[in-house]
Amino acid sequence: MDDVELGxxxxxxxxxxRGRRVNRQHVPVLATLTLLALMYGLGVVNYxxxxxxxxxxxxxxxxxxxxxxxxxxxxxxxxxxxxxSVGAVVALTTTLAATLLHAGWPAGVVLPLMLILxxxxxxxxxxxxxxxxxxxxxxxxxxxxxxxxxxxxxNRNSIPIDNGFWVTIAQQRLRFDRGVFISxxxxxxxxxxxIAAAVLIWTRFGRCVYAIGGNADSALLMGLPVARxxxxxxxxxxxxxxxxxxxxxxxxxxxxxxxxxxxxxxxxAAVVIGGVLLAGGSGYLFGTVLGxxxxxxxxxxxxxQGTLSSWWTRIVVGVLLFAFIVLQRVVTGKRAVTxxx
Amino acid sequence: MTFHRNRLFWPLAVLVLLLVLNIFFANHFFRIxxxxxxxxxxxxxxxxxxxxxxxxxxxxxxxxxxxxxxxSVGSVMAVSGAMACLLIGDLDNQxxxxxxxxxxxxxxxxxxxxxxxxxxxxxxxxxQPIVATLILMVAGRGLAQLIxxxxxxxxxxxxxxxxxxxxxxxxxxxxxIAAAVAAVAVLLTRRTALGLLLEAVGGSxxxxxxxxxxxxxxxxxxxxxxxxxxGVAGLxxxxxxxxxxxxxxxxxxxxxxxLAVVIGGTALTGGRFSLGGTVLGxxxxxxxxxxxxxxxxxxEATLLFKAVVVVVLCLGxxxxxxxxxxxxxxxxxxxxxxxxxxx
Numbered sequence: 221m222d223d224v225e226l227g228x229x230x231x232x233x234x235x236x237x238r239g240r241r242v243n244r245q246h247v248p249v250l251a252t253l254t255l256l257a258l259m260y261g262l263g264v265v266n267y268x269x270x271x272x273x274x275x276x277x278x279x280x281x282x283x284x285x286x287x288x289x290x291x292x293x294x295x296x297x298x299x300x301x302x303x304x305s306v307g308a309v310v311a312l313t314t315t316l317a318a319t320l321l322h323a324g325w326p327a328g329v330v331l332p333l334m335l336i337l338x339x340x341x342x343x344x345x346x347x348x349x350x351x352x353x354x355x356x357x358x359x360x361x362x363x364x365x366x367x368x369x370x371x372x373x374x375n376r377n378s379i380p381i382d383n384g385f386w387v388t389i390a391q392q393r394l395r396f397d398r399g400v401f402i403s404x405x406x407x408x409x410x411x412x413x414x415i416a417a418a419v420l421i422w423t424r425f426g427r428c429v430y431a432i433g434g435n436a437d438s439a440l441l442m443g444l445p446v447a448r449x450x451x452x453x454x455x456x457x458x459x460x461x462x463x464x465x466x467x468x469x470x471x472x473x474x475x476x477x478x479x480x481x482x483x484x485x486x487x488x489a490a491v492v493i494g495g496v497l498l499a500g501g502s503g504y505l506f507g508t509v510l511g512x513x514x515x516x517x518x519x520x521x522x523x524x525q526g527t528l529s530s531w532w533t534r535i536v537v538g539v540l541l542f543a544f545i546v547l548q549r550v551v552t553g554k555r556a557v558t559x560x561x
Numbered sequence: 562m563t564f565h566r567n568r569l570f571w572p573l574a575v576l577v578l579l580l581v582l583n584i585f586f587a588n589h590f591f592r593i594x595x596x597x598x599x600x601x602x603x604x605x606x607x608x609x610x611x612x613x614x615x616x617x618x619x620x621x622x623x624x625x626x627x628x629x630x631x632x633s634v635g636s637v638m639a640v641s642g643a644m645a646c647l648l649i650g651d652l653d654n655q656x657x658x659x660x661x662x663x664x665x666x667x668x669x670x671x672x673x674x675x676x677x678x679x680x681x682x683x684x685x686x687x688x689q690p691i692v693a694t695l696i697l698m699v700a701g702r703g704l705a706q707l708i709x710x711x712x713x714x715x716x717x718x719x720x721x722x723x724x725x726x727x728x729x730x731x732x733x734x735x736x737x738i739a740a741a742v743a744a745v746a747v748l749l750t751r752r753t754a755l756g757l758l759l760e761a762v763g764g765s766x767x768x769x770x771x772x773x774x775x776x777x778x779x780x781x782x783x784x785x786x787x788x789x790x791x792g793v794a795g796l797x798x799x800x801x802x803x804x805x806x807x808x809x810x811x812x813x814x815x816x817x818x819x820l821a822v823v824i825g826g827t828a829l830t831g832g833r834f835s836l837g838g839t840v841l842g843x844x845x846x847x848x849x850x851x852x853x854x855x856x857x858x859x860x861e862a863t864l865l866f867k868a869v870v871v872v873v874l875c876l877g878x879x880x881x882x883x884x885x886x887x888x889x890x891x892x893x894x895x896x897x898x899x900x901x902x903x904x
Contacts, residue, residue, distance in 0.1 A: 302691070304816075352882040354875050355829045357630075357691075361816055362871040369865030376861060485699060498692045531706035531807075538700020545688050545696070 245502060247551045248495025248544065252510040255540075259517050267524040274400045279516035284405035285310070285467040286486055287512045290494075291416045292460025293487040294508045295453040298420075299432045300500025301356035303454065305345065305363035306461040306487055309338050310480030312367040313465025318379035318475025327385035334462050341367065342458020346451035360454075364484070371477035378476040381469060390470040405467040412463065416456075417505045429453060433500025489537055490515055493544050514540065569838055571877040572824045575870065576845045579852045587855040599728045603851065605736075611847040612739040613638070613794035617811075617818040618825075618839040619746050620787030625822050626756075627780050628763040628831025629683055629690035634791040634818060636701025637672050638811030641792035642799030643708040644668040646716050655718035664721075669792045675701070676788025680781035694784075698815070705807035715804040725800030735797045742790060747836050756834075759783065763831025820867075821846055824874050 263270040289306050296303045313334045320330045345363045393401040420426035428449045431439040440446045494511030496503025583590040593602035617634050624631045648664035682693035727734045750756030761769040762776045770776040799805050825838020876882045
């Protein structure tokens with residue numbers, strides 16, 4: 221996988237003054253794209269029915285919630301932080317939503333309430349991280365314990381959701397011609413991706429996110445609103461995690477305190493495979509989308525194969541992580557500063 | 562006057578508070594009875610439960626001292642238990658001492674290899690530690706599943722059982738192992754130059770290299786030590802349940818270990834560490850778990866309780882928090898004292 225053909229734009233040829241030159245920062249994303257194409261080609265050649273468009277759409281349907289969570293994670297990682305609480309927030313959201321709906325609350329109240337809850341949790345973690353200079357790792361770990369603990373406290377068991385609105389949304393299918401379809405969650409996820417990409421590319425806030433990841437001290441000296449931005453990215457991540465939780469409850473029509481176990485790992489892996497630097501300051505949201513697709517495609521190929529058990533997924537994802545991290549090292553061409561920030 | 566500024570003041574205070582809480586809720590909490598030559602009691606229970614965490618925490622402390630972090634310890638635990646149980650399960654006579662020792666040896670060598678891999682990525686290729694060890698964290702459980710064929714391997718071996726559940730000189734073997742490893746680590750880092758060199762690397766890898774410290778080799782070494790410590794912890798865990806469960810072994814222990822290290826006053830940025838603090842932190846975490854049970858709070862609340870304790874401890878240790886909230890009650894020296902706490 222390391223020998224990705226990049227043609228005339230391989231990193232070594234970026235010195236060319238004219239002609240087709242690939243920006244170094246684009247290399248990881250291009251590599252992800254190439255990998256995706258290779259894997260898809262492999263699937264189409266090897267398995268019958270793999271070329272069906274529905275197979276690709278199903279990847280979106282099955283991973284819509286992960287896509288939303290990974291978008292929030294991208295913001296946090298771009299500032300050089302990390303958010304370990306997303307999986308637990310998904311669990312808390314599904315559990316609480318299911319409980320409230322069960323108690324007869326209207327969906328129109330429950331849904332915004334969940335999003336507000338996730339955002340608030342994110343914002344408070346961000347505030348603790350920024351004002352009290354506590355490591356993002358530790359602060360979000362506490363957030364993870366808190367959210368997972370609350371979910372367990374509310375209900376240990378799986379709660380089915382039979383609210384009319386929820387069921388309708390969950391079963392809603394957008395059908396295109398030739399019988400292919402996507403779910404509502406996919407639309408929501410894509411809207412989130414588009415908004416987030418626009419924010420990162422075209423707004424002052426987005427540039428400030430990159431600046432903090434590049435060097436927080438410099439950003440502060442330049443007069444950028446570091447405090448506001450840093451707290452906001454954790455708020456965004458919390459919002460995305462709770463929205464991801466809502467999508468997950470559409471997907472499974474249940475609330476369960478153990479939902480989203482290890483989801484933070486998947487989200488981080490998707491972001492890294494998508495070419496975002498974990499040190500912050502460099503990467504594209506488009507890459508994260510590709511990263512989620514790579515994870516989904518691995519799962520799909522293993523399903524089609526049928527003989528390989530699910531634990532191969534983890535090994536393959538690990539190998540891919542390794543390949544992409546080494547690629548990033550080669551591309552950025554500098555040793556990462558050891559440290560957890 | 563300086564006592565409340567000592568790094569270990571807060572965790573000690575919380576530990577004492579928890580133990581005192583137990584007196585009110587649990588009968589004979591501090592009573593230790595001797596039963597056919599073994600010590601029994603709540604305190605011994607806490608020590609036994611804390612043993613794997615202490616082991617993992619010791620390795621984690623050394624890694625964090627160099628400014629790194631190791632997320633793969635839980636997966637390494639799973640691999641170690643899986644490998645040992647696979648080999649022991651294949652034996653004709655599972656009680657044969659040499660064969661069990663061989664199995665344990667092979668498992669630990671495998672873990673050593675995993676540590677070499679982590680250290681290579683961090684020190685030679687120069688990948689960020691959190692990313693480098695994430696790879697093994699993700700792939701390691703898959704590897705453990707591969708070893709066990711995705712099943713829970715049960716073993717029935719008396720010598721193997723003794724690691725996690727046996728007694729030696731009236732004390733649990735697992736506690737003795739953890740104490741021995743912690744003691745050796747303390748001796749090596751505080752009675753030789755090793756500790757100083759690790760702190761130098763953590764303080765500034767580049768500066769320490771220019772000063773003639775073997776920064777690369779030392780960094781590599783700590784990841785190997787961390788993986789071997791995790792391997793031993795994995796053996797204790799799997800011996801305790803007499804099986805290898807690749808999903809449950811060491812699940813989330815990396816987070817608990819990092820927590821123990823932070824509670825012990827080691828800065829995550831590297832550059833100074835306290836092994837004694839980590840041991841205290843690990844004991845505190847397990848005491849918390851036991852307290853929750855004895856006070857009668859539902860088990861579901863454990864995580865919630867943990868979250869509160871983490872927040873309180875971290876805020877208590879955060880100079881920024883003290884300045885903002887508790888007011889500046891200091892003479893003009895706004896920096897927290899950096900005196901060495903003898904581990």
